[in-house]
Amino acid sequence: MTHPIEQIVRRKLSDEVFDRLERMITSGELQPGDEMPSERVLMERFGVGRPAIREAMQSLANKGLVNISHGERAKVLQLTAQSIFRQVDLTAKIMLSQSADSLEHLKSARIFFERGMAREAAQRTKQSDVDALRDIIDRQRRALGHAEEFIAADMHFHTRIAQISGNPIFVAVSEAMLAWLKEYHTEMLIWTGKEKLTLVEHEEILERLAANDADGAEAAVLKHLERSRALYTK
Structure with missing residues (x-):
């Protein structure tokens, strides 16, 4: 019996970083109002480059989980039904x-x-x-x-x-x-x-x-x- 090919697709690094950051928020490690760790800290923690961190952070912002202001550290947002x-x-x-x-x-x-x-x-x-x-x-x-x-x-x-x-x-x-x-x-x-x-x-x-x-x-x-x-x- 032959099985269909189940190809494993390699995920982008930024997707992996996104999952980790999302888990930091959903687990309560980061609370609404908290600043996200700096890019440098996250790069060291996850062993990835700056582009992967920035892309993952932008995805978090697009989903309304964090707020990114120019020149400031991203902040965790309080989710509401409205948001x-x-x-x-x-x-x-x-x-x-x-x-x-x-x-x-x-x-x-x-x-x-x-x-x-x-x-x-x-x-x-x-x-x-x-x-x-x-x-x-x-x-x-x-x-x-x-x-x-x-x-x-x-x-x-x-x-x-x-x-x-x-x-x-x-x-x-x-x-x-x-x-x-x-x-x-x-x-x-x-x-x-x-x-x-x-x-x-x-x-x-x-x-x-x-x-x-x-x-x-x-x-x-x-x-x-x-x-x-x-x-x-x-």
Whole structure:
């Protein structure tokens, strides 16, 4: 019986160095905020040249594990849900630009997510949350006719609802989905009077949250997002 050839591919030195450095971070040997050892120390420790160290360090930076500043030692970053999603921002936007189906799937996922967020938030909404959301609506009203400001306030309204959950992963998911969708948010809504409808719907959502009405909040969010779904187009 003959076996297929299983060729062993030699790995690049920088890949080996990357694995060692990553292990130093995941094992806790290096903590968030710590400076990475100098290039010279790492060269001696791993018995490799400067190019392998630099390439591995750049890979760590690309993955959001360290921050490299010119003239300073690289620092280990504190990973958060936000920083992890930011790592995939560009690839997510490329995926969406290449496929109309992906954009529709994202819109559906966002509606599913926001319905759950509304229910979760309604059970926890305090007066301070109501005040914060009302301030955002007021800011949005003042931004009528200014597309960028209006849409920024619109996004803030939805991420602030996610914040009521107290779960930072929910907030990061909300911010990420809205950032990806923003690429396709046509500014036509500013010129068609739809922005006033958005304000009315935001008021309705806030009213239901303030009343701690989970069913009502979910229904208000669903109505709002199904109506505004058409505003996101390729």
